[in-house]
Amino acid sequence: MNILVVGLGLIGGSLCKALKKYTYHTVTGCDLNHDIENAALRDVALDNVFDGSYKGYDLIVIALFPEASEKFLEKHASEIEKGTLITDVCGIKGGFSDRMKKISESVGLRYVGIHPMAGKEFGGYYNSTADLFVKANFIIAPFADSSEKDIELLTNVAKEIGAGKIVVTSPENHDKMIAYTSQLAHIVSSAYVKSPELGLECGFSGGSFQDMTRIATMNEKMWADLFMQNRENLQYELDTxxxxxxxxxxxxxxxxxxxxxxxxxxxxxxxxxxxxxxxxQPN
Incomplete structure (x- = not known):
């Protein structure tokens, strides 16, 4: 396939590197920071840098924060060739996916969201790696009327980049489960490091401390957006x-x-x- 990845941060950059390492797809990258685009070219993470045309792609992966993903699609949907499959890697689906689908279908595009359950303490292209998705859980969140062909295509991509368990579920169930398995853990980690003893832990901490605090370095802009878009599910888990x-x-x-x-x-x-x-459970 001819694939465009929009946004070359940790997930987008890792996806490009994984596609180049494990597949024969042609990969084009797009980022507001042209230095990052050039770095990805030097790393052979891309075949091409985006030339301004959204025509000729089989799959466009939007690897931006949720708000930026919506704004990007609203701005450029009409420029994309009709029939192109659009996906995003955001950790929120639900209403967000509803809006992405509506924008896509209004101009003859297809949309199905995905969520690779992979990450690191620190983001950005320079922390990206081709093996980020190896053995990671990978969620595909289609709608009731989504094409089986589109689900199969995204499943195959997940397998190609080394994903472990691939789960197909509704956008609503995705958000319900992610509130517990991911978002709650990030809030707990953020709250845990606010103890006045944090600065004195050196020499007293072990694996349990590292496990509890690793994700406290999360990006506040992105995670606050994710939390607010899923606040009802997350509030339930936090109250529990x-x-x-x-x-x-x-x-x-x-x-x-x-x-x-x-x-x-x-x-x-x-x-x-x-x-x-x-x-x-099978993998």
Missing amino acids: LISNLNKYSEALKNGDADRLRMLIAEGRELKEENLRHRVG
């Missing part, structure tokens, strides 16, 4: 977490060791059951 945390707090305040052991055991048993379930 706070309710559960209060149970541990009450046990400590009351000096109730039996209650504390019971709460810890509940968590262990739930995670053990989750692990057993995962072992039985």
